[in-house]
Amino acid sequence: MNTQEKARIQEEFQQRMDYDELLNCMKCGFCLPSCPTYIETGEDEAHSPRGRIALMKGVVDGDIEPDEEVKKSLDMCLGCRACEPVCPSGVQYGQLLEEARDIIYQNQKTPLLKRMIRKIAFKGLFPKPKRLRRLAGLLRFYQKFKIQKLVHKFKLTKILPSAFRLMEKSLPMVPKMKTAKDRYEVLMPLSSNKKRVAFFTGCLMDSLFLSTNQSTIKLLQYAGCEVVIPNNQICCGALHGHSGEKQQAKEMAKKNIEAFEHLNVDYIITNAGGCGAFLNDYHHLLKNEEDWKDRAASFDRKIKDISSLLIELGFHKQPLELPQQVVTYQDSCHLKNGQHTFMEPRQLLQSIQGADYVEMKDASRCCGSAGIYNLVQTEMSMQILDYKMKRTQETQANVIVTANPGCLLQMKMGIEKERMAHQMRAVHIVDYLLEAYEYRNKEHAG
Template sequence: MNTKEKERIQHDFKEKMDYDELLNCMRCGFCLPSCPTYIESDYDEVHSPRGRIALMKGVVDGVIEPDEDVKQSLDMCLGCRACEPVCPAGVNYGHLLEQARDIIYQNKELPKHVKVIRNVAFKGLFPYQNRMIGVTSLLGFYQRSGVQQLTRKSGIMKLFPDSLRTMEKVLPEVPKRKEMKNRPRYYKPIQQKKKKVAFFSGCLMDTMFLSTNNATAKLLQYAGCEIVVPQNQGCCGALHGHSGEKDQAKELAKRNIKAFEKAEVDYIITNAGGCGAFLVDYKHLLKDEEEWKERAEHLSMKIKDISKILVELDFHKKPLKLDQQIITYQDSCHLKNGQKTFMEPRQLLEAIQGASYVEMKDASRCCGSAGIYNLVEPEMSMQILDYKMEKTKETKAKTVVTANPGCLLQMKLGIEREGLSEEVEAVHIVDLLLKAYEEANL
């Protein structure tokens, strides 16, 4: 960083960082055992929540220079928020991290290629669902046309890093453009109506993972829900908010608020832990905007994960059945730490007849996906994933269940890296529950 960049960053840290929140950290260290990067960096305090807060406060106080080391410490953080539930002072670490990253990335001159990639992704792609559909359609053409097989046989993939080569192997078979463009906007309940809900379909979930969204709608129908899918909704903004693009995240939040506030529903249902947690956080994101803060809070209060409403509607008491197997569960960090949803997925999985549920040790420790973390910090991400796979193998599970698309791809990546693809599969909880319900009832 040059001198002018450092001066701008230091000025904005003083002006914009929540100093009271920084002071709430008592330096007690309760957060340390819960932090994956602290553990995997051989207990380096710089890569702990307590250490990062100390760096932020030091920059505000003017005793620490906001140099590349400070940026690297903040970039290395997964943003999993595992430190928050164990903090006796209730420090909102996730909010501090987002504030700090936003200040740094809005004031630092990035390399041209990085700037182009960020602009294309954050401003040119994710906010526009039609463009997401277009890019996903290209991926579908790559998969179905024979180009994928040709690319693999040619050896071109060897030019890419190992993690990207493996990720290419585990990408789901994406839907056709027509399916993505013609998704239903209304579903009647199949069982007696119990609730009317709106479904947050998301961006990646409604393109690359459309089949899981379709399964979510069917599960809600079986549970007795009338469902509306507002047409003008879009990306939740989580990737933007976590990556130093706070203004863009606010614009996406406002668009979603407008899309959902006309829907007279009991809840807004999500099936992606990361999206759900960020939607809940809209009330914080827009707390300083008079026109939006109440509207944001109203939306945030209605957010509910699919697993939570299913338990609320006693779906786990319905007949559920699978072939005899061991299943285990990998927590979505933001579902657990952001939405405070922990027991409900387990209640649902434990209710499946024929399957034995085995709890994974450290199931709630981050898998290393963390949005785009596995792309920008591949070494640490794979280190964290290796630990997760050790614990997965200890369960002897045939099926690893997740509740977030990033976690799903990361666990598939881990299974492929370990050479277990013939023995173990990773699935979204919605897909597994739908299969279990239909095998038992249809």
């Protein structure tokens, strides 16, 4: 980082950072026990929320240079926002972090290869649903026509970094992309009509995890919902917002608001904790744009996670059953800390006959996925995952349930890493609830 870049970054920190919010931090330290990176680095203050806020304020005040050490501290943060619920001052740490990262990444020159990768991913792939589905289609070809088996047989994955090898083994079987292409835009309820809802399909959820999206639609129909799926929606922009591409995130937010705002629905339903939390913050993302801030606020008010809706509709009171098994739950950080949805998934799981629910110690501590964190901060991510797997094994569960695609993939990686695939599986809560509903009704019908 050269002198000119540092000067530009410092100037933008002074112009853009919310100084009142930085001053809200009382330095009390209540956030420290909730911060995974603070704990895993041996209580290094620079890798705590309090420490990072002090660094941001120091840059604004001109006491600290925005050098590589500052960037390293901000990059090391998972962005899990576990510090927010425990903060007595209510500091909006996630918003400060996103603003700081955006300033640094937009003003620091990065190597050509890295710039190209970011451009392809953030501009050419995630905002383009058709391209993501084509990519998922290639993955399906790799899985279905035994290429993957040959790759493993000849141990060709050895050339990949360890985290990539784990991820490759943990990827779900990809269904036909024709499923999404042929999907109706409006689907009627399969029981008495209780709500009219729109479904936010997401990007990875509607390609790599398409089968879970299909389960979500079916579950909503069973719960008595008319489901509207606008085909002009796109990626929520969370990965962009968290990775220093805020302007691109704003453009995507506007397209999604336009896609949903005239649908006349009770709620906009999400099944991914990370997406839901970012959608729920569109009002903040667009707060300085007069033509959009009120529209964004109206959009935000309708965002609801599927677990909250199912509880509201009394789905947990329906007969739900599975063969005898032990199940535990891993919180999605952004579902809990961003959308404040904590008890609803647990209530749903506890209502399943035959599923013995065991609460995991530190279930709400981040699993280390955090968007693309497990790819760009692999060492710390795996360190955090190791802790999570120890807590999981203590429950003696056969099933780990979670509510976010990144968490799901991370927990699958943990199972592979610990060589426990023969005794444990990770599953999205939607797929698990649909299993329980259909198993009970099939058994009852028989």
